[in-house]
Amino acid sequence: MAGDLLGKPIPRIEDRPLLTGRGRFVDDIHLPGMVHAAIVRSPLAHARLRGLHRGRAAAVEGVVAILAAADLEPHLATTTLSVGLPSKAYRLVVDRPVLATDEVRYVGEPVAIIIARSRYIAEDAAALVDLDLEPLPAVSDARLALRPEAPRAHSGAATNVVAEFTMAYGDLDGAFASAAHIVRTSLLQHRGVSHPIECRGAVGHYDAVQDCLVLWSSTQAPHSHARMLVKLLGCDENRVRVVSPDVGGGFGPKLVFYQEDILVALAARIVGAPVKWIEDRREHFMATTQERDQHWDMEIAADATGRILGVRGHMIHDHGAYTARGINLAQNSAQIVPGVYRVPAYELRVTLALTNRVPVSPVRGAGHPQGAFAMERLLDRVAQELGLDRAEVRRRNLIPPEALPYRLPIKTRGGTEMIYDSGDYPACQAAALAAIDYDGFRARQATARAEGRYLGVGIANYMKGTGRGPFESVTIRVGPSGRVSIYSGATAIGQGTKTMLAQICADAIGVDVARITVVTGDTGTIALGHGAASSRQAVNAGTSVHLAALAVRHKLLQAAAIHLEADATDLEIIGGTIRVKGVPAMAVGIGELADALAGLPGYGIPGGLEPGVEASRHALFEALTFAYGTTAAEVEVDIETGAVAIRRYVVAHDSGMMINPMMVDGQILGGAAHGIGNALYEWMGYDAAAQPVTTTSAEYLVPGAPEIPRIEMVHIEIPTPHNPLGVKGVGESGTIPAAAAVVSAVEDALAPFCVRIGETPIRPTRILELIAASRR
Amino acid sequence: MARAHVTTTINGDVVDFLCEADQTLLSALRDELRMTGTKEGCGTGDCGACSVTIDGRLVCSCLVLAVEVEGKAIDTIEGMADGENLHPLQKKFLEHAALQCGICTPGILIAARSLLERNPDPSETEIRYWLAGNLCRCTGYHKIVEAVLDAAREMRS
Ligand code: FES
Ligand code: FES
Numbered sequence: 027m028a029g030d031l032l033g034k035p036i037p038r039i040e041d042r043p044l045l046t047g048r049g050r051f052v053d054d055i056h057l058p059g060m061v062h063a064a065i066v067r068s069p070l071a072h073a074r075l076r077g078l079h080r081g082r083a084a085a086v087e088g089v090v091a092i093l094a095a096a097d098l099e100p101h102l103a104t105t106t107l108s109v110g111l112p113s114k115a116y117r118l119v120v121d122r123p124v125l126a127t128d129e130v131r132y133v134g135e136p137v138a139i140i141i142a143r144s145r146y147i148a149e150d151a152a153a154l155v156d157l158d159l160e161p162l163p164a165v166s167d168a169r170l171a172l173r174p175e176a177p178r179a180h181s182g183a184a185t186n187v188v189a190e191f192t193m194a195y196g197d198l199d200g201a202f203a204s205a206a207h208i209v210r211t212s213l214l215q216h217r218g219v220s221h222p223i224e225c226r227g228a229v230g231h232y233d234a235v236q237d238c239l240v241l242w243s244s245t246q247a248p249h250s251h252a253r254m255l256v257k258l259l260g261c262d263e264n265r266v267r268v269v270s271p272d273v274g275g276g277f278g279p280k281l282v283f284y285q286e287d288i289l290v291a292l293a294a295r296i297v298g299a300p301v302k303w304i305e306d307r308r309e310h311f312m313a314t315t316q317e318r319d320q321h322w323d324m325e326i327a328a329d330a331t332g333r334i335l336g337v338r339g340h341m342i343h344d345h346g347a348y349t350a351r352g353i354n355l356a357q358n359s360a361q362i363v364p365g366v367y368r369v370p371a372y373e374l375r376v377t378l379a380l381t382n383r384v385p386v387s388p389v390r391g392a393g394h395p396q397g398a399f400a401m402e403r404l405l406d407r408v409a410q411e412l413g414l415d416r417a418e419v420r421r422r423n424l425i426p427p428e429a430l431p432y433r434l435p436i437k438t439r440g441g442t443e444m445i446y447d448s449g450d451y452p453a454c455q456a457a458a459l460a461a462i463d464y465d466g467f468r469a470r471q472a473t474a475r476a477e478g479r480y481l482g483v484g485i486a487n488y489m490k491g492t493g494r495g496p497f498e499s500v501t502i503r504v505g506p507s508g509r510v511s512i513y514s515g516a517t518a519i520g521q522g523t524k525t526m527l528a529q530i531c532a533d534a535i536g537v538d539v540a541r542i543t544v545v546t547g548d549t550g551t552i553a554l555g556h557g558a559a560s561s562r563q564a565v566n567a568g569t570s571v572h573l574a575a576l577a578v579r580h581k582l583l584q585a586a587a588i589h590l591e592a593d594a595t596d597l598e599i600i601g602g603t604i605r606v607k608g609v610p611a612m613a614v615g616i617g618e619l620a621d622a623l624a625g626l627p628g629y630g631i632p633g634g635l636e637p638g639v640e641a642s643r644h645a646l647f648e649a650l651t652f653a654y655g656t657t658a659a660e661v662e663v664d665i666e667t668g669a670v671a672i673r674r675y676v677v678a679h680d681s682g683m684m685i686n687p688m689m690v691d692g693q694i695l696g697g698a699a700h701g702i703g704n705a706l707y708e709w710m711g712y713d714a715a716a717q718p719v720t721t722t723s724a725e726y727l728v729p730g731a732p733e734i735p736r737i738e739m740v741h742i743e744i745p746t747p748h749n750p751l752g753v754k755g756v757g758e759s760g761t762i763p764a765a766a767a768v769v770s771a772v773e774d775a776l777a778p779f780c781v782r783i784g785e786t787p788i789r790p791t792r793i794l795e796l797i798a799a800s801r802r
Numbered sequence: 803m804a805r806a807h808v809t810t811t812i813n814g815d816v817v818d819f820l821c822e823a824d825q826t827l828l829s830a831l832r833d834e835l836r837m838t839g840t841k842e843g844c845g846t847g848d849c850g851a852c853s854v855t856i857d858g859r860l861v862c863s864c865l866v867l868a869v870e871v872e873g874k875a876i877d878t879i880e881g882m883a884d885g886e887n888l889h890p891l892q893k894k895f896l897e898h899a900a901l902q903c904g905i906c907t908p909g910i911l912i913a914a915r916s917l918l919e920r921n922p923d924p925s926e927t928e929i930r931y932w933l934a935g936n937l938c939r940c941t942g943y944h945k946i947v948e949a950v951l952d953a954a955r956e957m958r959s
Contacts, residue, residue, distance in 0.1 A: 040904070047882075049905070051841070221939055275939050306845055307844040691899075695945065696902060699941075700939070722844070723849055731934055732930045737942060
C-alpha cells in the first residue's frame with residue numbers, strides 16, 4: 027500500500043550478497059586477458075625529476091608496458107587534472123599533472139605506471155624503475171610555508187599562498203570594544219585520512235566492439251569522473267562509461283578524480299587489454315587525499331552574562347601540494363563557526379598554504395568538525411572565564427526556535443544564502459543533557475575523585491548544511507516483467523542508498539520493495555549525476571525518486587483505469603497489482619500495463635497515452651537544509667597512563683524525517699566512531715622533510731571495537747520545509763561534534779590540573795605531557 | 803619459476819590449485835580460485851578483512867603463503883551459509899544492519915564464528931576484544947556487537 031513504508035526500519039536490500047561473499051567490489055572484477063598495474067611514485071616530497079630509467083624494470087619477465095608522462099601525452103587532450111571548484115579566492119592555479127614531468131611535489135606523486143601480468147610482478151618492477159631525482163627543499167608545515175623565506179612548494183612560484191579569503195559580517199569592532207570579556211585561544215586541529223576498509227581501485231577496459239572505454243572505479247562520483255575522462259581524452263560522451271561497483275566505503279576522498287583513474291583507463295586502451303589497479307594501504311596513506319592541519323587563532327567577545335558579542339580570528343589551512351578538489355574544506359570550516367549560536371559579529375580570515383604533502387580534500391564532516399571545535403572551545407573558555415556552567419553558556423546563546431528561519435549573513439560557496447530552515451536547538455541540547463544525566467554528573471565526578479579517578483563530561487553542538495544541490499537525477503521505469511527499475515546518479519558507497527531509494531519508491535507507488543531493482547553509479551544508465559557527498563543523497567535523490575514515483579503511480583492508475591474501464595480514483599495498487607477497491611477480481615498486473623504501453627507495431631497505445639511507464643525527475647535544490655545536534659560524552663582519564671575511556675556517549679540530532687531509522691542509526695554510529703578516532707587516536711604524521719611517517723593502519727591508529735563505546739541516540743524529527751519528504755542529511759552528523767565533545771570532557775576530567783586542550787587528536791602521551799606541565 | 807601445486811580442502815571440498823611460491827593465500831583464493839568473498843583491506847595483517855580459518859584457527863590470509871596450506875582445511879565466507887540458508891550470524895547481521903559497505907563483513911563473520919566456536923556465551927567486552935583485529939570504518943561496531951550477542955543467544959537455544 028502506498029504511504030506506509032517511510033519511517034520503517036526495513037532490512038537493507040544490499041545485504042544478502044555482501045553477507046555471503048558475493049559482493050562485487052572493484053577488486054572482485056575479473057576480465058579475460060586482464061593485466062595489472064602498479065604506480066611508480068615519488069619517494070621524495072620535493073625534487074626535480076631529471077629522468078627515469080626503465081631498463082631494470084623492463085627486463086622483468088611479465089612486464090607489459092612502462093608508461094611515463096611523455097608516453098601518454100599523444101593520447102591526451104590535456105595533461106592536467108583541473109578539478110578545483112570555482113572560487114575567486116585562488117591566488118595560484120596548481121592542478122595535478124596526470125604524471126609528473128619535471129618536478130615532483132609530494133611523496134606518493136605518480137611518475138609512471140607499470141603494466142604487468144600480475145600485481146606482484148607490476149609492484150616488483152615499479153620498485154626497479156630508477157628515478158633520477160635532485161632533491162629540492164620541501165615545505166612540510168603550513169605555518170612555516172607562509173614565512174617569506176620559506177621554500178616554495180612549487181619551484182618558481184611567487185608564494186605558497188594558494189588561496190585566501192575572509193568571511194565576515196556585523197560590527198566587529200563595536201562588539202569587541204563593548205565586551206565585558208574577551209577570551210583568546212589557539213587551536214591545532216588535525217584530521218587524518220578517510221581510511222575506508224577498501225582502498226581505491228579501478229579496472230579499465232576498452233571495449234572495441236562498442237568503441238567505448240569503460241572504467242569501473244571505486245568512486246563516489248562516477249558522473250564527474252566520466253566528464254573528466256571526456257575532457258582528458260577529448261572524445262565524445264558516448265565513448266566513455268564509468269561505473270561504481272560495490273564501494274567499500276568512501277568518506278570523502280573517493281569523490282576526487284585521481285591520476286590513477288585516467289592512467290588505468292588510458293593504459294587499457296594503449297596495451298589493448300583490461301587493466302586493474304588496486305591501491306594498497308601504504309599508498310592510501312601516501313597518495314589518497316586526506317584532511318590534515320588547521321591552525322586557528324581565535325578570540326571571542328562576550329557580555330557580562332556570557333552572551334556572545336563577536337568572534338574573530340585567523341585560520342591557516344594546509345592545502346597540500348595541489349588543488350584536488352577546491353577550497354571548500356576551508357570554506358566549510360569558516361562558514362560553520364557561528365553554527366547554532368547567535369553570533370552578532372564574525373570575521374575569520376583564512377589562508378590556504380601549499381605544502382609538499384599529498385593534496386587535501388574533504389573527509390567525512392568536511393571542515394565542519396573543525397568549525398564546531400573552534401566555537402565549542404571558545405564557549406568552554408567563556409564558561410571558565412565567567413565561572414558559568416558550560417551547558418548554561420551554550421543555552422544562553424542558542425538560536426531559539428521562534429527565530430527560525432534564521433538567516434546567517436554568510437553566503438555558501440555557490441552564492442546562495444545560509445538560512446537555517448527548521449529545528450529546535452535548545453530542545454536538542456536539553457535532550458542530550460537529560461540522556462547523559464548531566465545534572466547528576468558532578469556527584470558522580472566527586473565520588474570518583476574521592477577514589478582517585480578522574481571523570482569529565484563534555485558537550486558540543488553542531489550545525490551542518492545538508493542536501494547540497496543542484497540535483498540528483500532519477501529515472502523510474504516499470505517493465506513488462508512487472509519489475510520496477512530505479513536508475514540514479516546517486517552513488518551507493520555503503521550507506522544503504524539503494525534501500526533508501528527503493529523504500530521511497532515503494533512507498534509512493536504502492537509496490538513491494540522486493541519488486542524494485544536499483545541501479546546507481548553507472549553513467550551508462552543515466553546521463554547526469556553528482557554522487558555521494560555532503561550528506562546530500564536522501565534529500566536530492568530521495569526527492570527525485572519520490573516525485574518520479576508519484577508520476578509513475580499516476581501513469582499506472584491512468585492506464586489501469588482504461589484497462590479496467592473504471593475510474594482511477596476507485597483503484598488501488600497492492601504489491602504488483604492494480605485493482606478496483608473492494609472488487610479483487612477486477613485487477614491488472616503492472617507488468618501487463620507496461621506491456622500494453624510498450625506498444626506493438628501498427629497498433630495504437632491504449633487510451634492514446636504516452637508510451638511506456640516511466641518518469642524522470644531532477645528535483646532542484648538551491649538552499650541547503652540544516653541538520654544539527656548535540657553530543658555529550660562522559661570520559662574517565664587514567665592520569666598514570668593518559669588513557670581515555672569513554673563511559674557514556676550520547677548523540678541527540680535532528681536530520682528531519684527518517685526514511686529508515688535503522689540506517690539513520692548506522693550513519694550516526696559510524697560517523698561518531700570516526701569522530702572519536704579523530705579526537706583520541708588518528709594522526710597522519712609527516713616529518714620536517716614532508717615524509718609521511720604513519721603509513722600503516724597500526725601506526726595511524728584507526729579505532730577498533732574495544733576503543734569505541736556504546737553510543738546512545740536521541741532522534742528528533744522536525745521536518746524541513748525544503749522537500750516533500752521533510753528529510754535532512756545525516757551522513758556526517760555523528761562525526762562533526764565528536765572531537766569537540768570528547769576533548770571538552772577530557773579537559774573537564776583534568777580540571778584539577780588546570781589543563782587546557784586546544785588540539786586534536788589528544789593522545790595518551792600528550793595528556794601525560796599536559797599533566798606534567800601543569801605540575802611544574 | 804615453476805608454479806607450486808597445492809592440494810587443500812576449502813569449505814569441505816578438496817581443491818587443487820597452482821600458485822607462485824611467493825603468493826599469499828589471500829591472493830590464491832581471490833586470483834587463482836576466483837573466490838573473491840575474502841577481502842583485502844591492508845595486506846599487512848592490520849585490518850582482518852582477509853580473515854579465514856585454517857584447521858579451525860583464525861588467521862589473516864594476507865599473512866599466509868598459499869603453499870603453506872597444503873593438506874590443510876580452509877574455511878571462508880563462501881562456505882558459511884548452507885545454500886540459501888544463512889548462518890545465524892549472517893541472519894543477525896542482516897536483522898541488525900550490522901554492515902554498511904560490507905567490505906569488512908566477511909572477515910568479521912569468520913572471526914565472530916571462530917569466537918562462538920570457542921566461547922558460545924561471550925560478554926560484550928569479550929566480543930569487542932576478539933574483534934579488535936577486524937577494522938570497520940562504517941558501523942562504529944555497535945551493531946556488529948549486538949548482532950554477535952544475538953546470534954550467540956540464538957545458537958545456544
Ligand atoms: S588484508 Fe589481511 S589483515 Fe588486512
Ligand atoms: S561495513 Fe564498511 S568497513 Fe565495515
